[in-house]
Amino acid sequence: MNYPYTKQFRQALVQWFLEEQRDLPWRRTKEPYQIWVSEVMLQQTRVDTVIPYYNRFIEKYPTAESLAYSPEEELLKMWEGLGYYSRVRNLQAGVREVVEVYGGKVPDNRVDISKLKGVGPYTAGAILSIAYGKPEHAVDGNVMRVLSRVLNIDADIALPKTKKIFEQAVTELIDPENTSAFNQGLMELGALICTPTSPKCLLCPVRDYCTAFHEGDPSSLPVKSKKLKTKNIEYDVYIIRDKEGRFLMEKRPQDGLLANMWQFIMIERQADENSLTKVEKQYNVTLEHNFKEPILSFEHVFSHLKWHIDSFLVDAVEVNGIQGNTAFLTKEQIANLPMPVPMLKIWGKINA
Numbered sequence: 001m002n003y004p005y006t007k008q009f010r011q012a013l014v015q016w017f018l019e020e021q022r023d024l025p026w027r028r029t030k031e032p033y034q035i036w037v038s039e040v041m042l043q044q045t046r047v048d049t050v051i052p053y054y055n056r057f058i059e060k061y062p063t064a065e066s067l068a069y070s071p072e073e074e075l076l077k078m079w080e081g082l083g084y085y086s087r088v089r090n091l092q093a094g095v096r097e098v099v100e101v102y103g104g105k106v107p108d109n110r111v112d113i114s115k116l117k118g119v120g121p122y123t124a125g126a127i128l129s130i131a132y133g134k135p136e137h138a139v140d141g142n143v144m145r146v147l148s149r150v151l152n153i154d155a156d157i158a159l160p161k162t163k164k165i166f167e168q169a170v171t172e173l174i175d176p177e178n179t180s181a182f183n184q185g186l187m188e189l190g191a192l193i194c195t196p197t198s199p200k201c202l203l204c205p206v207r208d209y210c211t212a213f214h215e216g217d218p219s220s221l222p223v224k225s226k227k228l229k230t231k232n233i234e235y236d237v238y239i240i241r242d243k244e245g246r247f248l249m250e251k252r253p254q255d256g257l258l259a260n261m262w263q264f265i266m267i268e269r270q271a272d273e274n275s276l277t278k279v280e281k282q283y284n285v286t287l288e289h290n291f292k293e294p295i296l297s298f299e300h301v302f303s304h305l306k307w308h309i310d311s312f313l314v315d316a317v318e319v320n321g322i323q324g325n326t327a328f329l330t331k332e333q334i335a336n337l338p339m340p341v342p343m344l345k346i347w348g349k350i351n352a
Helices: 006-020 032-042 049-062 064-068 072-079 087-103 120-133 141-150 158-174 179-192 211-216 275-281 332-334 343-349
Strands: 231-242 247-253 266-267 287-301 305-319 325-331
Touching: 006 158, 006 179, 032 049, 032 087, 032 120, 049 072, 072 087, 072 305, 120 179, 120 231, 141 158, 141 179, 158 179, 231 275, 231 287, 231 343, 247 266, 247 332, 266 275, 275 287, 287 343, 305 343
Parallel strands: 231 305
Antiparallel strands: 231 247, 231 266, 247 325, 287 305
């Protein structure tokens, strides 16, 4: 890497971070487990959203031991609303391994920590540099954006192989005396100043050492190819109420999207069939066809998937047999179930 301002860049970035950093709860600790929790929560989730979740989670599970064997349904309920539920399952599996193999102490080297479930190169580097002060790279989207501009790197950041370029760059640039402030400074700079569009170059503490700024077009970087096309699926969601005022709930499969979460009855909409009739056949219930009250219509977007949902309240006239993964439950019981965001929206509308 032919970059002449390594020392100046380090000093300016670290000083700016130490003076201007946001006061965030996970920055008040050096406990590796708690930093691990924060890094998992912050993946694909905004900081402002994470703060109350993090505080509740750490209050409930302050140590690795307290999280390792907590019931999955309880854990999913604590995570409810954050999405990407595989994150918390992997976190628990990794934490359990820490308890069983490493006596509750998160490993302090990249080889061992990278063996833990759900710990990729970024999470490993973040824990090692922030908690243990190790000079390890922690490259996320913010870091790639900042360094693509500072170092004028025009490699496509959407390609997995490109990350190696930025990991090497951080390894050469990182301040060995201030690893935590350096890595967090890169992330903070990307989040607050060196933003994807309209970067605030006049406020940037490392502007004098930024190649793209001096060449006049920082917004042209990073190079990023387009995402995969989003798949659209249309669903009718039925909130089926029995004569006792209970509602039919279904637990999703233990693998795949939103695994083990609870939902109302979802039927993929087909042009050539009546979804209400399909529900009756599939779930052994007889429904009141003359009463189908619209509740809510909306879209819910996943990374490469979009659900188009129309939801309806409908009464069950007769129940002929309940399957193993379904049950009629009271409002009080439903309130304790982990449910994905689309179901929470519908449930909130029903209870409004």
